[in-house]
Amino acid sequence: MKKNVYDIAILGSGLSSLTAILKILETNPKLKICVISSNKNSSKECLSESSINYLKKNHTKIAKNISKKQVDNLLLKSSKRYKTSFIQTFNFGGFGSFWGGGLFPIHRKSKNFKEIYEFILKNFNVININKKNNKKKLTIRNNLFEIIEYDPKFIFNNFHKAGTKYIIDPGKEIRSLSEKFKFRVYGNTFLENFIFNKDNYIFTLSSSKNKKIYAKNIIIGLGVLNSPLFLKNSKFIDNENIEISEHKLYRIPFINLKALFNNYFFKQTDNNFFEKYRKFISLKESFLLKVIRRYLFIGIYFFPNQFFMRIPILNKLCNKKIIGFSQIYLGNEYRTSTLIISLSKNKFKQKIISKPRLNLFEIFNIIIFLFSKSLIPLPFKYSLKFGSSYHFYGSLKNKNIDFDKINITNNIEVIDSSTISSIGAEPSSFLLIKNSYLRTKKILKNFE
Numbered sequence: 001m002k003k004n005v006y007d008i009a010i011l012g013s014g015l016s017s018l019t020a021i022l023k024i025l026e027t028n029p030k031l032k033i034c035v036i037s038s039n040k041n042s043s044k045e046c047l048s049e050s051s052i053n054y055l056k057k058n059h060t061k062i063a064k065n066i067s068k069k070q071v072d073n074l075l076l077k078s079s080k081r082y083k084t085s086f087i088q089t090f091n092f093g094g095f096g097s098f099w100g101g102g103l104f105p106i107h108r109k110s111k112n113f114k115e116i117y118e119f120i121l122k123n124f125n126v127i128n129i130n131k132k133n134n135k136k137k138l139t140i141r142n143n144l145f146e147i148i149e150y151d152p153k154f155i156f157n158n159f160h161k162a163g164t165k166y167i168i169d170p171g172k173e174i175r176s177l178s179e180k181f182k183f184r185v186y187g188n189t190f191l192e193n194f195i196f197n198k199d200n201y202i203f204t205l206s207s208s209k210n211k212k213i214y215a216k217n218i219i220i221g222l223g224v225l226n227s228p229l230f231l232k233n234s235k236f237i238d239n240e241n242i243e244i245s246e247h248k249l250y251r252i253p254f255i256n257l258k259a260l261f262n263n264y265f266f267k268q269t270d271n272n273f274f275e276k277y278r279k280f281i282s283l284k285e286s287f288l289l290k291v292i293r294r295y296l297f298i299g300i301y302f303f304p305n306q307f308f309m310r311i312p313i314l315n316k317l318c319n320k321k322i323i324g325f326s327q328i329y330l331g332n333e334y335r336t337s338t339l340i341i342s343l344s345k346n347k348f349k350q351k352i353i354s355k356p357r358l359n360l361f362e363i364f365n366i367i368i369f370l371f372s373k374s375l376i377p378l379p380f381k382y383s384l385k386f387g388s389s390y391h392f393y394g395s396l397k398n399k400n401i402d403f404d405k406i407n408i409t410n411n412i413e414v415i416d417s418s419t420i421s422s423i424g425a426e427p428s429s430f431l432l433i434k435n436s437y438l439r440t441k442k443i444l445k446n447f448e
């Protein structure tokens, strides 16, 4: 029987895979491509009551919107045991089915910035929610610190029924693209490993259902843990442990004095552009703060309407934006937040090996900054566990493994954040798209 061989197989259905598909369709739409992704965990084991509670407590947004079989159950158990919040999901769309959509294209002088940003603006639906406010942006610069305000930008869906708008879900977008451009999607296929035949340069991909799929090139976007695991199961790497980094995250709830006065004394409501999208976005303002040499990202967030339905007073205060919270991500100028994890699937042993912290001067600057915006911090456990930011990276690009050095052929690329070696202080989607774009471009060179 003649084999059906794809020019490129894209593995995974998250934001990095969506980027790769868009780049391929833009450059060479005639290529025969397919997308292969899980939608359910291969393990039949269901989450226990205590794991469900753990999921609800540590990952509220994911718990609300995911089928329990789509969570990596073994990893969740391990994270519970080692007291981290590290999580991976097996749904079609990946993390991007739950994300906040925030895009921060802020390092305009960086290499390839113009090319990547033009690609994003052409292929994604980017919305700048503050644009209509016409408010002057805050900029303060002196020797010890600087603050620069950035408009939060969000990626919305391109395809929608009757004008429905929502934060982009890569899974829905990939399915719509496959209908439009007629490529095959293996939408519930859990990949186990691959074999590369050096004689004919063809990859044989094996799934848990013993299905075999053949491709001349593979683009791997299975996420920061599952891409290394897949490479290990395929005997491409032999590391027992990998290092995964993420943004250190602090969350500070606050009382918004301005909203309190406006609501209760002047009876004014803040009826701006943000309100229009508040159903699905919570980030209202964003700032990059540089204290001496380290950058910090400070986001001002408000809960979606009716978020605390069961606690009416809290619900009312949050609806009126009297209570909100600030998220602070630490840049990596001093230390990265890093975890070492064993790739043995029944164990997933974890150990935090590096834990950055805010120093006193940074804390002082953050408090002054919040006060200057009439935001009064409330007592809370501010420092969050490893995994809480979801901005993971670097598992195939650290001192123990360098994917680009061990790569045996230029027909394989890992496009997710495993192959990103460092990130700034801001949410990482711009870098994630950039990494996937540049690595997909390398694969496309094979067809020139």
Ligand SMILES: Cc1cc2nc3c(=O)[nH]c(=O)nc-3n(C[C@H](O)[C@H](O)[C@H](O)COP(=O)(O)OP(=O)(O)OC[C@H]3O[C@@H](n4cnc5c(N)ncnc54)[C@H](O)[C@@H]3O)c2cc1C
Binding pocket: 011, 012, 013, 014, 015, 016, 017, 036, 037, 038, 039, 061, 062, 089, 090, 091, 092, 093, 094, 095, 096, 098, 099, 100, 101, 102, 103, 189, 190, 191, 192, 221, 222, 223, 224, 226, 230, 389, 390, 391, 392, 416, 417, 427, 428, 429, 430, 432
């Ligand atoms: C609640 C939340 C809010 C967030 N907010 C933001 C934000 O505002 N801004 C920002 O920049 N980032 C944000 N992020 C992070 C962002 O969503 C992720 O960085 C990004 O979506 C990761 O995409 P990915 O394609 O690299 O990987 P993933 O999304 O992890 O995709 C991996 C894919 O591989 C599939 N898969 C895994 N293993 C297998 C296997 N063996 N076989 C087949 N398929 C497999 C999975 O099903 C999935 O489709 C947020 C994340 C979350 C969870």
